[in-house]
Amino acid sequence: MDAKRDHEQGRRPEQEQLRTRRSGGPRKAQEIFDATLDLLAAKGYEGLTVESVAQRSGVNKTTIYRWWPSKGALLGAALTGASRLDLTLPDTGSLRGDLEALLHTVLTLLTVPPAADIAVSALGAVTHSPELADHISEFFADRLAREQPVFDRAVARGELSADTDPMLLVDLLAGAAWLRVVLRRRPVEKDFVARAVRTVLDGALAAGD
Helix, strand or coil: CHHHHHHHHHCCCHHHHHHHHHHCCCCCHHHHHHHHHHHHHHHHHHHCCHHHHHHHHCCCHHHHHHHCCCHHHHHHHHHHHCHHHCCCCCCCCCHHHHHHHHHHHHHHHHHCCCHHHHHHHHHHHHHHCHHHHHHHHHHHHHHHHHHHHHHHHHHHCCCCCCCCCHHHHHHHHHHHHHHHHHHCCCCCCCCHHHHHHHHHHHCCCCCCC
């Protein structure tokens, strides 16, 4: 029975295994995750080490290495499992309202310290670390899975067709926020969220074109 269970667990999708590890990790997992994110914000990815995380969290580094064999794996787990980055799923009663709420969350992540320092440092380091890129992709896959009910409800209400690609909608909105805040370094106008969601859902052409 145990062998069969282990075999079935080994066949689980990668994201489900990640969730299992996150919930069944060290007893002080949140302290480890908080230390990891604090050090990332302060020192960047290059300055982040498992040893410094161990010192800051008070958890022996051998325990950390037992669960996360590299700092890339540790950071990926922290981004997905840290309570400070947890996603509160909106349920406004409409797709437009839910997307505006999600986009506000993204903008907060990119503009309000220390989350902004964490996001910019992590995503900026992806280009230099293929291993980290793999773990960052896990974070985005996990986040999209958490957001899926927004799109399921929209389909049930008749606001979206069943073949709509949720990832494309999320990428268009989050990408607009990322470009505006991080790359263009332009201020975010009060109506930015409403305009971005309206453009994605309704298009940019004038009525009748």
